[in-house]
Amino acid sequence: MNAPQFKPVADHAVLVEFASEISDDVNRLVIALDHAITMAQIKGLQEVVPALVNLLVVFDPLETDHVQVEKDVRSLLPVSPDSDAQATHHTLDICYDDDFSPDLVAVAKACGMSEDAVIQAHSSARYRVGMYGFAPGYAYLAGVPEAIQVPRKTAPVRDIPAGSVMIAGPQCLATTIVMPTGWSIIGRTPAKIMTGNPDRPFLFDVGDTVSFNRIRREAL
Amino acid sequence: MSSALLRVIHAGPLVSIQDGGRGGHMRFGVSASGPMDRTSFAIANTALGQPEDATGLEVSLGGLVLECKQGSVSFAVAGGGFSVDCAGAKTTAWTVQTLHEGEKLTIRGGAWGSWTYLTFAGDLKASKWLGHTATHSMSGFGGGALRSGQDIEIESAHIRDDRMGDIPCPAFAQPDGQVRVVVGPQDQHFAPSSVATFLNTPYKLTDAFDRMGVRLNGPQLELNEALSIPSEPILRGSVQVAGDGVPTVLLADHQTTGGYPKIATVISCDLDRLSQMRAQDSVAFTAVSPEDAISIVRAAARQRRAYLDELAKPRPSLNERLLRENLIGGVISGAED
The missing domain is CATH 3.30.1360.40 (Gyrase A; domain 2)
Structure with a gap:
């Protein structure tokens, strides 16, 4: 290898x-x-x-x-x-409230779990930035727990807002721009992956580790 | 220095602000953008004595109409056979002229080409993203697409009498339907006959053609197996083949990764000519080895450099030219050897 x-x-x-x-x-x-x-x-x-x-x-x-x-x-x-030992760790706030998680019910149903159990599994996992791809700032986070892995939808849904946190298979991704997607949207993060800082325009390096911190919508 | 203010009376779709492009950010999901035809863009800037990558406008077949509300500024148009109407004087692209207050400049598609470049003697004010004004169409970041009704400001606007007139349109800026590729990097996923088909059959460009890529029309290319490969890096020029067997050439605003196998990759010096072709135009792909690709690209770079260096030299101003003609007519005639 x-x-x-x-x-x-x-x-x-x-x-x-x-x-x-x-x-x-x-x-x-x-x-x-x-x-x-x-x-x-x-x-x-x-x-x-x-x-x-x-x-x-x-x-x-x-x-x-x-x-x-x-x-x-x-x-x-x-x-x-x-190795993760040398990696920088980032914690992203996430809100799983209904209007930010249009696919949470379907994911829970597909996995035979309650919505709370899906949220618990997603927010307690540790992720690693495997690569950026597709569109600006789209960091592919590996590490979605097997219990909540779902395939992509057969047809993409349009106009998904920036900041959407979505999953497909073992990958999780927080969007940065409004885009169509076939991934399942389960939350919203206020984190800025495109930082606006010219010296460090993107939050993660490949190899960085990421976890999620559940917040209430008032904190968003 | 004075500035010039231009009102956008009409801007067709895909008319956008571009500079030389923001290379170096593909690892963050950002393709370089910049002009679809980098050669003509560099020519339009050089003809005015501007840096090759100075901010200008990319005009699509949708066309552009500007009205000068204030000030005067010299401009260049290069790329394709677009028509140019400056204050009622009709010409074609490959020209340097001056637009004055109250005058209108109209640029429309012409005999050939999909893109033309309008540059100004001065600094076109535009918002930057990651240090560049190039517009990334997927996100709209950078200078942005032009909209009817908006104003464009040219700071330090100049009139360049020493630059007026025609720009020679070099053969290397004109499409000839021939495009060279290096086969791969995922040719192993195709039936061997598919690679032969791709190289031996002309394809047509379709109207699914924008800054992200152009879909082709021709024989379907058979994949060994219905597979999706791990998402992997894409280059400007990658020829990816989706499950339907139809090839797409990815262009300036390409997505940076994708899971469709790439049968071949267009060599960099042929991409500008390919981008200038139109829907229904026929393109023949020829394979070259990686070594030959390097030699071809280096030779093309030398040719382009020589052309641009010559173009960069200011022409004498009209007064100087008249004076010289007087001198030639009066003194030197009969003395040439």
């Missing part, structure tokens, strides 16, 4: 893939390599995009090429899996 595959992408990127199946261990290797590349001064490096099982290394083709970038990245291997 620690010997990833390298695939050239167009004229300006290399995809480094650790496995084809998602697992916590694989993602921790991706994040460890992401950190290692970010620390190393690779010539012509433009950006690194970590995902669940692979990461994309984007380079300036006027300065380097696929062969050189692969060599530069290989020199950083093997990596030790990223």
Whole structure:
């Protein structure tokens, strides 16, 4: 698993893939390599995009090429899996009240649990930022307890407000912009993942850990 | 310095403020945005003596009408064969002119191309997001899409007599229906015959075409198995194939990750020409090796650099040109070797 595959992408990127199946261990290797590349001064490096099982290394083709970038990245291997001990922890407030949780009833029904039990399971779990993807600030939080894992809806629902906390399979996500989604919305957070701080515009780094703190709507 | 105030009389859909784009934030879910045709955008800025990535306007086939409410400012239009009407004088894109108080500037689609760029000699005032004015269409962050009735302010507005006239439209800014790709990175998920089909059959662009991508029309590409791969990074130029077997080329405002396999990725120097094509236009994809892709992109960069360096040189002002013509006519004629 620690010997990833390298695939050239167009004229300006290399995809480094650790496995084809998602697992916590694989993602921790991706994040460890992401950190290692970010620390190393690779010539012509433009950006690194970590995902669940692979990461994309984007380079300036006027300065380097696929062969050189692969060599530069290989020199950083093997990596030790990223551990939570070095990660920053964030606690996000969340309100599960009815109007913020349009799918809570359906999730409870699908899982054969009471709504309170779903809330209890969701708010007591510990999550890890596996990657950002899709849209600005969309951080995929791994760690939804198995008891409340539900598949995506068959058709997306439009105009889901920013700050919605939603789940699909093992992933949880707090939205940052109004978007359609097929995920189940179970709460609302006032947390700003897009911070507005130019020095640190996004709240999490990949690998950070996250938990939720239930609040009453008056505190929202 | 004076400023110029322009009123938006009409802005079609997908007319937006752009700069060179905000690279480096894909790890946070943010694609670079910036102009769909980066080459023509750089040309429109360079022709005015502006930095290549200075803030300008991307005009779609929906068109744009501006009225100058106050001040005067020189502008450039480059990209596609759009029509340009400045105070009743009709020309086409690839032009530098000056708009004066009370005059109207109308830009509409023309013989070819999907996007044109309007830049100004001065600083177009626009809100920034993550340090850039480029509009990210999915969120609306950045300078934003233009709406009829809004005003645009150009600070430090100049008149550049030394820049007036036609801009030569280089062949590398014109689509020719040929697009080069590097196969992969998920070609292993396709039946081998699908990769051959993709490369040997012309596809047509459809009107499902916006800043996020363009859906193609042509033979369906068969996946080995109905699968969804783990969500993974996407690049501008990724050709992803959804479960229906239809390829989509992702463009400037692409989502940063996705779970559909990518059969190929368009090389960066062919993306601008592809973006200038229109619905129903036919495109032929050719595979090149990663090594060849690098050589092609480097050669294209040299060609583009040489063109822009030449364009950056100010032309003599009208007075100087007249004076020179007098000198040439009066003194030098008959003396050339």
